[in-house]
Amino acid sequence: MSDAKIIVHGGAGTIRPRLWAAYREGAHVAACIGQQVLNRGGSALEAVIEAVVNMEDNPVFNCGTGSCLTLDGRVECDAFVMTNDMRIGAVSIVTNVKNPVRLARIVMDHTVHHVIAGESTNRLADAHGIEKIDPHALIVDRRRRRWQEMMDRGLEFMVDPELEASDDPADLTDEDAMDTVGACAVDKEGNVAVAGSTGGIMLKYPGRIGDTPMPGAGNYAGPSGAVACTGHGEAIMRVCLAKYCYDLLEQGVPVAEATSRSIAHLTDKVNGFAGLIAIDSAGNRAWATSTPNIPVGVAEGAVDISNGQQPA
Ligand code: ASP
Numbered sequence: 001m002s003d004a005k006i007i008v009h010g011g012a013g014t015i016r017p018r019l020w021a022a023y024r025e026g027a028h029v030a031a032c033i034g035q036q037v038l039n040r041g042g043s044a045l046e047a048v049i050e051a052v053v054n055m056e057d058n059p060v061f062n063c064g065t066g067s068c069l070t071l072d073g074r075v076e077c078d079a080f081v082m083t084n085d086m087r088i089g090a091v092s093i094v095t096n097v098k099n100p101v102r103l104a105r106i107v108m109d110h111t112v113h114h115v116i117a118g119e120s121t122n123r124l125a126d127a128h129g130i131e132k133i134d135p136h137a138l139i140v141d142r143r144r145r146r147w148q149e150m151m152d153r154g155l156e157f158m159v160d161p162e163l164e165a166s167d168d169p170a171d172l173t174d175e176d177a178m179d180t181v182g183a184c185a186v187d188k189e190g191n192v193a194v195a196g197s198t199g200g201i202m203l204k205y206p207g208r209i210g211d212t213p214m215p216g217a218g219n220y221a222g223p224s225g226a227v228a229c230t231g232h233g234e235a236i237m238r239v240c241l242a243k244y245c246y247d248l249l250e251q252g253v254p255v256a257e258a259t260s261r262s263i264a265h266l267t268d269k270v271n272g273f274a275g276l277i278a279i280d281s282a283g284n285r286a287w288a289t290s291t292p293n294i295p296v297g298v299a300e301g302a303v304d305i306s307n308g309q310q311p312a
Contacts, residue, residue: 180231
């Protein structure tokens with residue numbers, strides 16, 4: 001029997017201080033929902049999915065309702081699930097589904113594939129009774145305003161090579177530009193799971209696929225634990241950050257050391273902006289980030305966010 005535990009994150013980036021309470025509270029509530037699933041004997045997979053569904057429905061976070069907008073002002077979501085027995089389900093460029101993480105589980109349970117993208121995600125949702133939504137209902141005012149501000153500044157975020165090469169976290173972690181969510185859990189049976197969901201990055205090129213649905217890049221799970229990443233997807237995928245951290249867990253490196261070494265590796269190799277959470281198979285949890293903020297939640301209480309310290 002294992003100690004059933006969950007940890008969630010609400011995205012690595014730069015969060016405006018006035019939104020801090022909402023991020024902390026949102027991450028804490030999602031962790032409590034996942035922990036309740038575990039406490040009543042539910043699986044790690046069910047726990048991470050229910051935690052992420054809650055965050056997809058919370059307009060604060062960059063996933064489901066409240067997602068970041070593409071260059072042409074639309075929402076395109078990615079989501080991912082994986083379990084310790086190496087089962088995977090992922091969806092990408094999802095436009096009409098209220099909770100993309102539920103569709104990722106359909107890919108895992110009902111198809112022979114791992115990642116399904118684009119228009120056919122609607123067909124899959126219809127075939128399995130997954131709730132659809134008017135794409136406009138996924139867009140919230142705060143993101144629309146942010147999108148307009150960034151467009152007015154002439155930013156072609158993630159398309160402009162100068163921005164891509166920027167060393168300034170204020171560029172690559174622009175406020176309200178990234179707040180993907182993820183959850184890692186271990187259940188009483190010792191099963192481990194990870195789930196992630198995102199609207200990607202503000203002003204992303206339509207059709208851009210981020211790290212979240214790419215196994216081993218944004219998320220990974222196996223018998224030794226689970227890892228969920230967030231931040232600049234292009235940097236994360238260059239170093240396969242989740243798998244890098246998972247491999248350290250597999251080698252027996254303690255989870256706190258594994259997360260901080262993973263961020264050091266990201267910084268060293270690609271000077272990237274990202275954060276990650278991890279859990280090992282015994283239920284030990286940790287997180288690390290190279291960005292100014294990462295909201296992290298556990299059921300025992302909200303965890304402070306800001307790269308070690310509370311923002312002013
Ligand atoms: N990693 C996500 C992406 O690049 C963004 C985020 O974490 O907020 O799609």
